Amino acid sequence: MATRQDYDLDHIRLTDRPLIVCDIDEVVLEFISPFAAFLRSQNHELLPRSFHLHGNIVSTLDGSVPEAAIVSAFLDAFFAAQDKWQMPAEQAVETLHRLADDADIVFLTAMSPRHRIVRRNLLDRFDLHFPMVATEGPKGPVVTALHGARPLPVAFIDDIERNLLSVREHVPDCLLLTMLANADFRALAPEPCAGIRAVAGWTEAFGLLQAHVCADVRSQTG
Ligand SMILES: [Mg+2]
Structure with missing residues (x-):
């Protein structure tokens, strides 16, 4: 199993809450x-x-x-x-802050490390201060290294099928959502594979993510 030492994850401190891992391009920011x-x-x-x-x-x-x-x-x-050039996707900022009341948010962006600083500064400018991992490798092992074997809900949102399939392979219990900010290309996207749910945007995603995250909160408190 991939570990935190395999990736640059030392700056990320998760709390004892569910985890939502989120791609950036076409999900959090328009691309x-x-x-x-x-x-x-x-x-x-x-x-x-x-x-x-x-x-x-x-x-x-x-x-x-x-x-x-x-x-x-x-x-x-x-x-x-x-x-x-880049701006937040519709409702992304507000929804992520609402979700952060109940879950840890981590950004996982498929980006060369040489563009990492400009991306970090851009996210901060939009009040998106959640921790970010930039990698050009498969995303599944990174989510595994982040989440480990914690008995807590985990969710992953991306627009690229191979990233979702990578996480599906490595983190079988993960809620998988596919989202694409651009409506023209969303209409051209392939049907999602088994276990992956397509959502039109953050408003629809919020309900699914909140139910996934809060199911655990209820089971812990009830
Ligand atoms: Mg993307």
């Missing part, structure tokens, strides 16, 4: 809409033709589709300047 705006500033556009970035970014100058290395360079430049 697709601001990335599309960034691309327009670079004479490109993102077309919602399928549930992928690659192949759907097109030059507005000549209609060409940039190769993968160019898309990667766009993404890197966007994340380096994310504090000028």
Whole structure:
């Protein structure tokens, strides 16, 4: 089993409460809409033709589709300047603060460590001071290292299926929600796999998360 020492988790102190682990891009912060705006500033556009970035970014100058290395360079430049583009998803800030009354919140973002500081500062600017882990590896082992064998509810929210499946594999009792802030790409998303619940946004997620978290509170106090 992965341990806290395998990851940079020493700054995270969980209380004796349920745990909600939360992806950032397209979940807590809008990603697709601001990335599309960034691309327009670079004479490109993102077309919602399928549930992928690659192949759907097109030059507005000549209609060409940039190769993968160019898309990667766009993404890197966007994340380096994310504090000028990204905003919280609708109801994310308010809902996370309400959930924090009953659960610990930890952000788990699939981001290169070189963009970690700018992301941390951006979250803090939006009053999202919850601890953050940035990793480019599978997310399931990180949730395992965080949560361990604690007999408490745990939930995980992400927009990418492979991350949800990784957590499903490593933390079988975890409530798994998939959420996508951008409505155009949400309509293109594949049907969720077994054990994963799709929610339209934070208002719907709140009810499910609160029920999962408070079920434990009731069992402890009743
Ligand atoms: Mg994401």
